[in-house]
Amino acid sequence: MNIQWYPGHMTKAKRAMQEDIKLIDLIIELVDARAPLSSRNPDIDDLGRGKARMVLLNKADLASEAGNAAWTRYFEAKGFQVMKIDARQKASLKQIHSVIQEACKEKIERDRRRGILNRPVRAMVAGIPNVGKSTFINSFAGKAAAKTGNKPGVTKGNQWIRLNKQVELLDTPGILWPKFEDQSVGLKLAFLGSINDEILNKDELAAELCAFLLKAYPGLLAERYGIPEDRSPHELLEQIAIARSCLLKGGGYDVPRAARLLLEDFRSGKLGRITLEFPE
Template identity: 70%
Template sequence: MQFQWYPGHMTKAKRQMQEDIKLIDLVIELVDARIPMSSRNPDIDELGKNKARLILLNKSDLADKDASEAWMEFFKEKGYFAVKVDARNKGCMKAISAVIAEACKEKTERDRKRGIKNRPVRAMVVGIPNVGKSTFINTFAGRACAKTGNKPGVTKGKQWIRLNKSVELLDTPGILWPKFEDQQVGLRLALIGAIKDEILNIDELALELIAILTEHYPGVLHARYEVEEDQTPANIIEQIAVKRNCIQKGNALDYTKAANLLLEEFRSGKLGKITLEFPVTVA
């Protein structure tokens, strides 16, 4: 299965971000904690060159805690500031404010020496579709100031949000990149919902997820669906269809309904805290 999704508005958005970066002190990049490397747009590193960088591992409430800690260390060793967050949780935001101040300490000191006082840090919020940028901004600001949705591509244009006297955020649309060199990256993005389900083969996607889960999280599928895991992914999805009564007219098993069920329960955390890639795979 080939994975690709690059609507026309993403090209325009990238050009706009290249223009806006001149105004920016800090790039805040949201990644999905379940796939921290695959959910990073490689264009962002070039875009944010010579800028302070903060990576937020969002949806950390859905990810494997030990894996997230390992990813935090990985990014810090690369010179980034990094924080685990659940963008819906206001309790995470205080820590982020402190890290923003730390990340921009040199900029603030330069301003002070020039006699510039109280100029707010200007931060650009970037990330791929459906990674939680708008939810993060709304929670951080304490009010609904950016559109949110659980479908990729809700934010189409840029918008500035003044949080307080010390921070201004520039929201940007989620952008992917024109071609996935590694189709495993495309697979992981599809699994978390960063590529529209409508253009994917959901049955095949579910089989790929089963293969990953039985290898890295043995017992999860048995605990949730009471299926035996020592069989092929095709047999397992069949057993899930039976256990969850996914039946078409004429009493035939509805494999697509079972596949959708499995993907939804993975994405919502009902299968447990699961990470799909680990730092050793990209070291």
């Protein structure tokens, strides 16, 4: 399956990031907890050189506990402050201010030595499309605050949302471009619904997801749909169509509908908490 990307977007996104990054002390990087490497652009390490860094494993509610724990260890070993969150739930952000202070310890200490006291940390949220940046900013900063920069007709300058005495947040997130020269990265992002669906063949995609689940989560499809698993991925889609009565008007089974249903069940967590990749 061939997944396309458009370099025009990339160049523009990169330029915008480079400009915004000059203004800040801390990068709050969001990745999708179900595929933290595939949903991350490692170029951020170059772009963000010299900045304090944090990684938020977002959508942790949809990823397996074992995956979340493994990825927390992985990023901590790389020297990042890490938190797993569900950006829709304010309660999952309780620890964040202390984690921010921890991530910015060196900057705060440097300021103190220069006699600068109480200068707020300036932070920006960054990540590839669909990782939950806007949802996070809304939960973290409050809906009203996050909206002010996006109103039509308001010139988009850089607006800072003052969260408290210690932290100011850039109201628009930095958009990173996915890194998928590697087809397996593109495929995982497609499973997650994080790249434009319209350009993809959903039947192919769902068959690929079946193949992945058979291997990594044996028994799951059997349990969810009550179907036998000793079939090819395409036959499994047909089995799902039968099990869910996806019928065509003229007779026969509506496999494309079963494909959409499977993708939707996966993306919404109805198939359970599924991590697509683990650290080596």
